[in-house]
Amino acid sequence: MTRPASSVFRRSGLTLDLWWIPRALILGLLAFVIFGPLTNLLLWTVAERWYFPHALPIDYGFSYWARVFAPRGNAMESLGNSLLVASLTVLVSLTLAIPAGYALARLQLPCRAVILIAFLIPQAFPNLPVYVNVARLFYQIGLNGTVPGVVLVHVTHGLVYAVWIATAAFAAIDRELEQAARSIGAGALRAFRDVTLPLAAPGLLASAIFVFLESLDEFTGSYFVGAPDVNMLPLLLYSAGAGGNYQIASISALLLLVPSIGFMLVVERFLKSDVLSKVGQ
Incomplete structure (x- = not known):
């Protein structure tokens, strides 16, 4: 008979609940799907130079904002x-x-x-x-x-x-x-x-x-x-x-x-x- 994971990992009266692992993975994946593209969008709005293989922009600035709102x-x-x-x-x-x-x-x-x-x-x-x-x-x-x-x-x-x-x-x-x-x-x-x-x-x-x-x-x-x-x-x-x-x-x-x-x-x-x-x- 298979015992629950919480009972297997019970030590000295403490219970270790392993269900937080898949929950954390799912929440992390949802956060990445939702906020990942938004973060990338915000980075591009202030990126002066950004090209592969750099994970983050090389230079930051607002010169493109000035170009967008120029007369x-x-x-x-x-x-x-x-x-x-x-x-x-x-x-x-x-x-x-x-x-x-x-x-x-x-x-x-x-x-x-x-x-x-x-x-x-x-x-x-x-x-x-x-x-x-x-x-x-x-x-x-x-x-x-x-x-x-x-x-x-x-x-x-x-x-x-x-x-x-x-x-x-x-x-x-x-x-x-x-x-x-x-x-x-x-x-x-x-x-x-x-x-x-x-x-x-x-x-x-x-x-x-x-x-x-x-x-x-x-x-x-x-x-x-x-x-x-x-x-x-x-x-x-x-x-x-x-x-x-x-x-x-x-x-x-x-x-x-x-x-x-x-x-x-x-x-x-x-x-x-x-x-x-x-x-x-």
């Missing part, structure tokens, strides 16, 4: 365009998602599940052939190489998050609260504005953040529809990485990473479990 650099213009496009994408997506989410959550619509699945269609097909044809169509109508054209492309992806989370947010609100407001004389619009909308605000805020992050990181649509007239951070990151300039690429990636981490913390704060449980229902 002739495209970083500030790209950052401004990315923030502008992401903000407009959020505005358009929520303008469409709030009435759509409310209708899907409150009304007995036929084929409701089909309507929700239809918003997943832009995610169901490869982006490359879709955006090539979108760019050809936008070129014919004068939207190629414009901010509105890029915003429209980003909205097609952002609506997935906006509509699904907005539907879940409205579905999580008790209908009796609206009915109580209606019973004391409030109209449908006022009950929605004063009761339903404030209660759904955390979920709508979370959907806005998801849309913002999706737009901020979108590359394929920005490249085929916006380049070269609309410079954006993902395009700057790609061109710097393709050219072997890993310092500038890492600095651009860090500029994209910081708002992503901040917004995800906001999502964790506002997106509650009762909203998540309603997603897709």
Whole structure:
């Protein structure tokens, strides 16, 4: 009969638990997978010279930061365009998602599940052939190489998050609260504005953040529809990485990473479990 490892290694009343070894190995591996690439990214942002076989940069400095933010650099213009496009994408997506989410959550619509699945269609097909044809169509109508054209492309992806989370947010609100407001004389619009909308605000805020992050990181649509007239951070990151300039690429990636981490913390704060449980229902 095999005895537990703790009993085998029991000496003088002390117990040696060997289960900490695989636990430590697993935690160490997870930490390496998560923080290893981030550490490498941070090192490249301050590396002046770094080449094989050196495990760490030879020289450190911030000269590449100065190049990125120089007046002739495209970083500030790209950052401004990315923030502008992401903000407009959020505005358009929520303008469409709030009435759509409310209708899907409150009304007995036929084929409701089909309507929700239809918003997943832009995610169901490869982006490359879709955006090539979108760019050809936008070129014919004068939207190629414009901010509105890029915003429209980003909205097609952002609506997935906006509509699904907005539907879940409205579905999580008790209908009796609206009915109580209606019973004391409030109209449908006022009950929605004063009761339903404030209660759904955390979920709508979370959907806005998801849309913002999706737009901020979108590359394929920005490249085929916006380049070269609309410079954006993902395009700057790609061109710097393709050219072997890993310092500038890492600095651009860090500029994209910081708002992503901040917004995800906001999502964790506002997106509650009762909203998540309603997603897709």
